[in-house]
Amino acid sequence: MSDEHQRAPQEAGDRPEAGLRRSPMHDHHVAHGARFVEFAGWSMPLRYGSDLAEHHAVRQRAGVFDLSHMAELEVRGPAAAELLDHALVGNLSALAVGRARYTMICDAAGGILDDLVVYRRGPEDYLVVANAANASTVLAELEARAGGRAAAVVDATSAYGLVAVQGPRALEILQRLTRTPLGEVPYYGSVESAVHGVRALVARTGYTGEDGFELFVPAEDAGAVFEALLDTGRDAGVAPAGLAARDSLRLEAGMPLYGNELSREVTPYEAGLGRVVRLDKPGDFVGREALERRSALGPTRELVGLVATGRRAPRHGYPVVDEATGSTVGSVTSGVLSPTLGRPVAMAYLDPAVLAKSPGLAVDVRGELVAVELVALPFYRRPVRRERERA
Amino acid sequence: MEVRDDLRYTGDHEWVRIEAGRAVVGITDFAQASLGDIVYVQLPEVGARVERGGTLGEVESTKSVSEVYAPVGGVVAEVNTAVVEAPERLNSDPYGAGWLCVIEGADAAEVDQLLPAQRYRELIEP
Numbered sequence: 001m002s003d004e005h006q007r008a009p010q011e012a013g014d015r016p017e018a019g020l021r022r023s024p025m026h027d028h029h030v031a032h033g034a035r036f037v038e039f040a041g042w043s044m045p046l047r048y049g050s051d052l053a054e055h056h057a058v059r060q061r062a063g064v065f066d067l068s069h070m071a072e073l074e075v076r077g078p079a080a081a082e083l084l085d086h087a088l089v090g091n092l093s094a095l096a097v098g099r100a101r102y103t104m105i106c107d108a109a110g111g112i113l114d115d116l117v118v119y120r121r122g123p124e125d126y127l128v129v130a131n132a133a134n135a136s137t138v139l140a141e142l143e144a145r146a147g148g149r150a151a152a153v154v155d156a157t158s159a160y161g162l163v164a165v166q167g168p169r170a171l172e173i174l175q176r177l178t179r180t181p182l183g184e185v186p187y188y189g190s191v192e193s194a195v196h197g198v199r200a201l202v203a204r205t206g207y208t209g210e211d212g213f214e215l216f217v218p219a220e221d222a223g224a225v226f227e228a229l230l231d232t233g234r235d236a237g238v239a240p241a242g243l244a245a246r247d248s249l250r251l252e253a254g255m256p257l258y259g260n261e262l263s264r265e266v267t268p269y270e271a272g273l274g275r276v277v278r279l280d281k282p283g284d285f286v287g288r289e290a291l292e293r294r295s296a297l298g299p300t301r302e303l304v305g306l307v308a309t310g311r312r313a314p315r316h317g318y319p320v321v322d323e324a325t326g327s328t329v330g331s332v333t334s335g336v337l338s339p340t341l342g343r344p345v346a347m348a349y350l351d352p353a354v355l356a357k358s359p360g361l362a363v364d365v366r367g368e369l370v371a372v373e374l375v376a377l378p379f380y381r382r383p384v385r386r387e388r389e390r391a
Numbered sequence: 392m393e394v395r396d397d398l399r400y401t402g403d404h405e406w407v408r409i410e411a412g413r414a415v416v417g418i419t420d421f422a423q424a425s426l427g428d429i430v431y432v433q434l435p436e437v438g439a440r441v442e443r444g445g446t447l448g449e450v451e452s453t454k455s456v457s458e459v460y461a462p463v464g465g466v467v468a469e470v471n472t473a474v475v476e477a478p479e480r481l482n483s484d485p486y487g488a489g490w491l492c493v494i495e496g497a498d499a500a501e502v503d504q505l506l507p508a509q510r511y512r513e514l515i516e517p
Contacts, residue, residue, distance in 0.1 A: 001403050001418055001450065001459045035424070050482075051453050052428040244427060244454055311431040311478075315456065336453060337430045366449075366456070 023068035024161045024219040025226050032230075032240050040132035042069040044243055051244035055339045058208055058249055062167030063241030064229045067214070068222065071135035072160045073128040073142060077151035080124050082283075087145040088116065089268065089291065091281040095120045100188045100205055103276050104268055105138055110290035111264035112271070114138050115256065117205055119190050127201070127216070129162075131258045145286060161222020165229050165238075166212030166249075168382070173233035174213055177225075178202070182213070196228040207246065209253025210382055248336050252345065254305060254378030260316055260333045261303055261347055267291060270299040270349065272377070301330070301349040305379060306363065306372040313337045314346040314363040314370065321369065323360035330354070332363060338379060345379045346372070393420040394512045395486055399505035401462045402514060406486065407505055414463050414497050417490040418450065418481060421515045426452040429478045434470040434492055441467060441494065443501050448491060450481065462505060463497035 020043040023029070029036070029045045037046035045066060047054060057063045075084060081093035090103035100119045104112050114134035119127040130138040135157065142153045165174050175182050180193040180202065190203035201216040217225050230238060247257070256262050256271055267290070268277050277291050294300075306314065313335045314320075320330035335346030346363065355374075362369040398406045404422035408415040423429065431451035441447055441461040448459045470492045474480050481489040506514070 001405060001422060001457045047427060050428050052430075055453075248453055311451075313431075313451065337451075339453070 023066050024222045025066045025068065028223045028226055034242065037243060039069060039243060042132055044069050047242040047244045048240045052339050054239055054241035054245035055248050057237065057239035058167045058210055058241055058245060059340055061237035062165055062169040062173055062233055063239050063245065064226060065164040065241050065246060066226065067162040067164055069132040070162055071130040071132060071157045073130060073139055074154045074156045075126040075128055075151055077124055079149035079151040080126050083146050083149045083151040084126060085281060085283060086285050087142055089277045089285065089287060091278040092118055097122055098190055100190055100203055105141060106287035107264060108287055108290065110267035110287045110294055112262045112266060112268060113141060113264065115258055115262055119203060134258060159219055161217050161219045163215045163217065163222060163225050164206055164212060166206045166208040166210045168210060169236045170212040173229060173236050173238055176232045177228055196225050198225055207255055208249040209378065209380055248339055251334050251336050252338050252340055252380035257334060267294045269294050270301050270303065272303045299352060302352050302355055304348055304350050305375045305377040306346045306348055307375050308344040308370050308372045311337055312365050312370055313344040314365060319364045320348050320350060321362050321364055322354065323362045340380050392424060392515060394508050396508045398508060400511035401505060403460050405459060405462045407462045409502060413468065414494045415490055416462055416492055416494060417485055418459060420485050423482045423485045426455060426457060428453055429481045432474045432478045434475065435467045437467055437470055439467045441465065459491065461494065463494055463501040465494040465496040467492055468495040469493040
């Protein structure tokens with residue numbers, strides 16, 4: 001047998017390869033029996049046992065992830081806010097201290113260079129979290145776009161370990177390790193705290209569609225925090241979870257992945273994320289002119305959700321065809337047999353002109369036409385819990 | 392990774408058990424561990440004629456799609472329809488309940504070319 005259709009990242013198996021960067025928690029993953037995967041130059045845990053079990057643990061209880069491959073870029077100085085307003089499509093000067101925002105960095109043509117989460121830690125202190133694969137691009141662009149502004153951009157990735165705890169029981173588990181009242185931290189809020197005696201930026205952010213937290217901790221303490229979460233959460237059914245589960249979780253939640261849904265070939269409008277482009281903010285920013293035009297003209301393609309029956313998942317790159325004419329009208333960006341829904345789900349870019357005619361659609365799954373239905377994203381939305389209804 | 396001494400193997404991670412001239416075929420423990428949770432299996436039709444190295448079926452995990460190649464040529468005499476309903480059997484019992492199909496009429500020379508357990512072990516544990 002052969003992995004003909006397997007996409008990068010390449011499997012590194014259970015023997016991490018030389019030349020790859022390792023997380024500060026690496027030895028802990030080995031001890032937990034992780035299988036590693038090469039991802040953007042890093043050797044990271046793909047799964048510890050069953051990726052489906054890890055997926056279900058996050059949906060039903062909680063999972064703990066190591067995301068130390070993500071890039072932490074610190075932007076500091078009197079002109080930090082001004083720099084980010086110029087370099088990114090969002091309005092970061094308007095971001096309150098202790099809040100985070102999902103945003104993007106685009107090129108002059110409006111093409112997406114990366115999607116980012118920006119945390120404001122102080123009036124002149126931001127943390128920009130970028131995808132590992134785009135770390136050097138984002139760093140270089142931020143430096144170039146700083147011009148003569150009084151702001152410094154520092155790649156602090158190796159100083160941090162990033163641990164995420166995600167799932168309906170994440171708050172309860174993390175609360176056992178900190179005196180900070182976590183229930184008071186809003187979604188996309190953050191607080192400087194101590195977790196298991198370790199100083200941490202605790203943020204209510206994530207990439208799974210569940211409630212949860214991401215903990216930015218000193219690299220040397222990350223392993224202890226990772227173990228403490230697993231240890232204290234054992235009775236709550238917490239599990240270590242790898243990048244395989246992270247990908248299926250984000251896909252069910254309709255969250256885009258750079259390299260699949262997002263690329264330099266599309267603007268935020270194509271990705272259905274035009275809301276992150278703040279054309280109303282004062283001042284010029286990189287990509288403004290092109291994005292204003294795109295906003296006025298409408299997207300050149302549209303990101304949609306597709307569901308199918310059966311068990312065969314549409315995958316990245318598979319053609320979407322008009323069932324009536326057989327012509328190709330789009331392309332799948334990500335797909336999986338949804339572990340939560342039990343049916344194949346996929347995101348795809350479609351031609352807006354074709355979409356307007358709402359034709360019957362199918363995906364060419366290696367020669368077999370599998371009928372698909374258009375659905376609104378996300379595929380999965382977490383149930384609203386009682387305590388949140390009361391709040 | 393378990394490699395059974397009483398089986399023969401291919402470099403593409405299929406296993407073969409020769410039983411009275413019939414070849415029972417599956418994927419190895421190494422293969423299932425590499426793929427992760429298997430969620431879809433496509434089997435050949437009973438009666439189909441296959442050539443050595445030809446496509447026998449398809450195995451999908453959450454993250455990947457792999458083709459299964461025929462370790463020997465012949466005619467597909469039986470398929471394990473139970474794994475279509477329960478693909479996880481390839482993970483839990485790759486050498487037992489996770490078998491895929493039986494090929495009859497294999498050429499003895501082709502069977503001879505299959506790897507003995509020790510050779511396969513060397514292949515996956517460099």
